[in-house]
Amino acid sequence: MDHSRFCLGCQKSFTTQRKLHAHEAKCQAYTQWTSNVARSHKRLKTTQDDTERVHHNLQLRDVIPDRDVHANQPELPSQAVLGDTVDPKDDLVENEAGPSNYALEQDVPMAYSPEPPPAVSARSGRSIRLPARYRDYLPIGSGLRHVPSPPPLSQSSHRSSPEPHIGAPPPLVEYRTLPNDMGLFRVYPTQPSFIPKGDGDLRSVVDAPTLEASEASQGQDAAIPSVAEPEITRENLYSAFSSPSAGLLMCWQYSGTNEKSGNFQSRAREEAH
DSSP states (O other): OOGGGBOTTTOOBOSSHHHHHHHHHHOHHHHHHHHHHHHHHHHHHHHHHHHHHHHHHHHHHHHSOOHHHHHHSOOOOHHHHHTOOOOHHHHHHHHSOOTTSOOOOOOOOOOOOOOOOOEEOTTTOOEEOOOGGGOOOOOOTTOOSSSOOOOOOOHHHHSOOOOOOOOOOOOOOOEEOOOOTTSOOOEESSOOSOOOOTTOOGGGTOOOTTOOOOHHHHHHHHSOTTSOOOOOOSTTTTTTSSSHHHHHHHHHHTSSOSSOOHHHHHHHHHHHO
């Protein structure tokens, strides 16, 4: 009998592994046997976890000191511990302020507060501790006991130096120009340093390289204002052009209507030649 091919529930043997798997899928005895094995394994796992948890708690109890014994004992004053008697007069002398205006503080015994028991994880049984990166000193507003408190600030230090009296600015007096022939005048907040004329432009007031101006305006500004411009007469009618022919062409272009007749064009051609 091949023991590798028999049902664990009904103990029936088979010739092939395929027939054994087909029988196990339908056998109720095999299904019941599988359920019993699963329950036994779960019960064994629970027992092992309980045993490990109890063992871990016993180890923690041995490591952590018993602070309840020390908490029940009354604290002895500092005089009984040192074995010396302190005179009340000496206490008053020691508490007086010295040259630095600092007075020694008396050590006040602090009430002992027992630490809470460590939290234990219900799953693993291990104690839950604060990570090391979070263990840091937290400053408090009251300060440390061994550091003396600073002396109070005197009232003279709170008094600041009187601020210089800043007088009110003088009131602005507006400036009005004389009225012209039409009775018009200009009003300024203060007296201006330059009063523009009617024919003046911006370049006559300021001189900045950022002002946009054409070459003609620059040449006009550079001209000597004392020299009068020559008058244009019939003799020098075409002096503004390079030749009389150019002047005639300009007159032909900018005179009459936009539609030029044949006679007008022939006359302009004759005058140009």
